[in-house]
Amino acid sequence: MSDFENDYRHAKPGQSGPGVTDYLDLDTKDETFLDANELVLNMGPQHPSTHGVLRVILKLDGEKVLGTECVIGYLHRGVEKIAENRTYAMFNPYVDRMDYVASVSNGLGYCEAVEKLQNVEAPPRAQYIRVILTELCRIASHQVWLGTHALDIGALTPLFYCFRDREEILKIFEKYCGARLTTHAFRIGGCIYEAYDGFEQDCLKFCTAFLPKLDEYEELLTTNRIWVRRTKGVGILNPEDCIALGVTGPVLRAAGVKWDLRKAQPYECYKNFDFEIPTGLNGDTYDRYLVRIEEMRQSVRIIRQAVDGLPQGPIMAKIPKVLKPPVGEIYHSIEAPKGELGYFIVSDGSTQPYRVRVRPPSFVNLQALDKMVRGLLVADVVAVIGTLDIVLGEVDR
Amino acid sequence: MPDETKDPNPVLPESKPPAAPQPGLEAAPSAAAITKPTTAEISGPSAPHAAAAVTKPEAPAKPAETPNPAETAKPAAPATSEKLATPPAAAKPAAPVAKAPPKPEGPKPEPWDSDLARSLKSQYGSGIKEASTYVGQKYLVVDSSILYEILLRMRNDELFNYCVDITAVHYPKREAQFDIIYILYSFHHNERVRVKTQIKDGDTLRSVVGIWETANWLEREVFDMFGISFDGHPDLKRILLPDGWKGHPLRKDYPILQQDQEWVKINLGIESGQ
Numbered sequence: 001m002s003d004f005e006n007d008y009r010h011a012k013p014g015q016s017g018p019g020v021t022d023y024l025d026l027d028t029k030d031e032t033f034l035d036a037n038e039l040v041l042n043m044g045p046q047h048p049s050t051h052g053v054l055r056v057i058l059k060l061d062g063e064k065v066l067g068t069e070c071v072i073g074y075l076h077r078g079v080e081k082i083a084e085n086r087t088y089a090m091f092n093p094y095v096d097r098m099d100y101v102a103s104v105s106n107g108l109g110y111c112e113a114v115e116k117l118q119n120v121e122a123p124p125r126a127q128y129i130r131v132i133l134t135e136l137c138r139i140a141s142h143q144v145w146l147g148t149h150a151l152d153i154g155a156l157t158p159l160f161y162c163f164r165d166r167e168e169i170l171k172i173f174e175k176y177c178g179a180r181l182t183t184h185a186f187r188i189g190g191c192i193y194e195a196y197d198g199f200e201q202d203c204l205k206f207c208t209a210f211l212p213k214l215d216e217y218e219e220l221l222t223t224n225r226i227w228v229r230r231t232k233g234v235g236i237l238n239p240e241d242c243i244a245l246g247v248t249g250p251v252l253r254a255a256g257v258k259w260d261l262r263k264a265q266p267y268e269c270y271k272n273f274d275f276e277i278p279t280g281l282n283g284d285t286y287d288r289y290l291v292r293i294e295e296m297r298q299s300v301r302i303i304r305q306a307v308d309g310l311p312q313g314p315i316m317a318k319i320p321k322v323l324k325p326p327v328g329e330i331y332h333s334i335e336a337p338k339g340e341l342g343y344f345i346v347s348d349g350s351t352q353p354y355r356v357r358v359r360p361p362s363f364v365n366l367q368a369l370d371k372m373v374r375g376l377l378v379a380d381v382v383a384v385i386g387t388l389d390i391v392l393g394e395v396d397r
Numbered sequence: 398m399p400d401e402t403k404d405p406n407p408v409l410p411e412s413k414p415p416a417a418p419q420p421g422l423e424a425a426p427s428a429a430a431i432t433k434p435t436t437a438e439i440s441g442p443s444a445p446h447a448a449a450a451v452t453k454p455e456a457p458a459k460p461a462e463t464p465n466p467a468e469t470a471k472p473a474a475p476a477t478s479e480k481l482a483t484p485p486a487a488a489k490p491a492a493p494v495a496k497a498p499p500k501p502e503g504p505k506p507e508p509w510d511s512d513l514a515r516s517l518k519s520q521y522g523s524g525i526k527e528a529s530t531y532v533g534q535k536y537l538v539v540d541s542s543i544l545y546e547i548l549l550r551m552r553n554d555e556l557f558n559y560c561v562d563i564t565a566v567h568y569p570k571r572e573a574q575f576d577i578i579y580i581l582y583s584f585h586h587n588e589r590v591r592v593k594t595q596i597k598d599g600d601t602l603r604s605v606v607g608i609w610e611t612a613n614w615l616e617r618e619v620f621d622m623f624g625i626s627f628d629g630h631p632d633l634k635r636i637l638l639p640d641g642w643k644g645h646p647l648r649k650d651y652p653i654l655q656q657d658q659e660w661v662k663i664n665l666g667i668e669s670g671q
Contacts, residue, residue, distance in 0.1 A: 072637065344578065
C-alpha cells in the first residue's frame, strides 16, 4: 500500500516516466478535511472484484472514499478500427467479443443496424428466434451478474446456483449454433440456423425449471439480513443524475425511470409481447438487484409468448451475398442486458463500413462510479462495481 | 453483383420523386421514345458517371420518361448535343445522392419538417446547414460556431436531456476533415436527434460537459481516437490508449497495423505488439 502511495506522491507532472502518471492531484491540499491523512489506494487492474481488468484509483480518508479515478483500456482491441477494415458480414463475429457474457444481444444490435442501413427486415420467424435467444441471453447475463455480485459481497452460494442454471441456457445456445459464449448466432438479414428439433421444448422446459430457481436465489438473498445491510442505501443514484450521466438499463430503471427501449422504441417483434418494465424506488444497490431479478421473470414471460407464437416461414431475408449498403448514416440501438447498446454506422457505399461506432452501455455506466461511491467505504466500492454490471470487454472494446 | 439487378427495382418508385418536377414534359410525343433508347445507349458508355448508366437498363419504365426532358428541351439536337444534354438529365435524379455514385438507388435524406426544425432555421438562418431525416432518423447539420448554443437549446428548451453518444468521423479528403456527431434523446418526446457539425483538423470545439455530464468520457474518447480537442473539458486526456501513446488510431491516415513502436518497446519490452 505504501508503495503505491510513494509512487504517486513522487510522480510530478513533468517528470513522470513512460509508465508512471500522476492520476490524482495530490499537491493541492484538500481544504475540506483539515486533519485528513489522505491515502491513495490502487485497486486493480488484477483484482477479483473488478470483473476484468479495471483499475480504480481510490483517494481515501481512512476508509472513506473521497474520490475515484477509473483507468480503463487494458482490454482495448480497437474493435471500431477493425470494423473499417472488414466487410459488414466479417465484422459480425467481432461484436460478440465486446460484451462477452451477452454476445447474442451484441449480434442482434449489429445485425439490425446493418439491416436498417440496407433497408431490409428480418422475416417474422427469424425475429421470433432472435427474441427468444436474446431474452435467454439476458437471463444468462443477469445470472453471471448476480453470481459474481453476490460473491463480491460475500455470499458464495448464489454463484454456484446461477452458473448451474446458466448452463441450461448455454446448452440451448450450443445446440442452436454450436457455440456457448461467443455465439455469432445471427446474420445480417435474419438467422442462418433454423431452430433445431426440440428447440421450443427446450426453451419451455428451461422456463418452467427456471422460475422456481429464481425463487431460490431470492430466498438466499432478498431478505437475507447481511445482503440487505450491504446493499440498501449503498450507491444511490437519483434519476436526474442517471440521465445527466447517460446511465441506462437496470441502473436507470432502479432509480424509478420507466424506460426500456423494448417498449420506448420497439425493435424486432417486441411490440407483440406483453411484459412489464420493473422499476425501483430508491436507486440503490438493493433496488438494482430487485429490478434485475424481476427482469429475468419478464424475460421468461417473453420467451414463453415467443415460443407459443413462433411463426413458420423463411428465416433469412433476401439480401445480396456481397453487402453494399447505400451511402448513409444510421444509428440503431437496442436494450442490451446492461443498457442501451447503440451502433452508429456510416456507409460509403462500399463493401466495408466507413465507420462503426459502438455506444457501449458499460462504458457510459461506469462513468457513474465516481458519483456513486463518494462518501462510502472501500468495501462498498466493490458492491457498487458489481451492481453497475460492467463487462470490461465492452468498456474497452 | 447479379443481386443488384433485383434490389433496385423495389426502390425505384422512391427514386422517381426527384424526377417528378418534370411531369409536364412526359406529354412529349411518344415518337420521341423511339429515339430515346439511342440517347440512353450513347450516354451510357460516354457518361462519366458509370453508375448512373447502370440504373437506366434496369428500369424499363424509366427511359420512357426521364430522357424526355433532354429531348424536348433541345428538340432539334443531333447526337453530339445529346451527349451534352443527357448528363444534366442523368444528374437530376442523381443529384440528391451525388455522393453516392455506386448505389444511387438507396433511400435519400428528406427535409425534416417540424416545429423544431422550422424555429431553429428561422432563428439561426444559414447556421443550420441541413435539417433532414434519413430512413426516419432526424439529424441537423449546424455550423460549428453555433453548435454549443444549439446543443444548450436542445437540452434546455427542447428537453433533449439525454446525450446518448458523441463521436466523430474522419474524412481526410475534405477541407473540414471531421464530422462530430452528437446523438441526443428526449425522454419527454421519445425522440432521437443527431446534431452534426464539421470542423477542420486542429480546430477545437467547446466542451459540452457543462450541459451533459456524460460527455466527459465520450469527449475524452473522441480526443483519444481522433485528436480533437474540446475547450473547457475538465480533464481532457487519453482514455482507452496509454497516456504516452502517439497517434490517433481512428483517423483514416492511421493504418490498421500501425502502432507506437517506441511505446511498445519501452513499456512492453517487445519489438512489436502485432
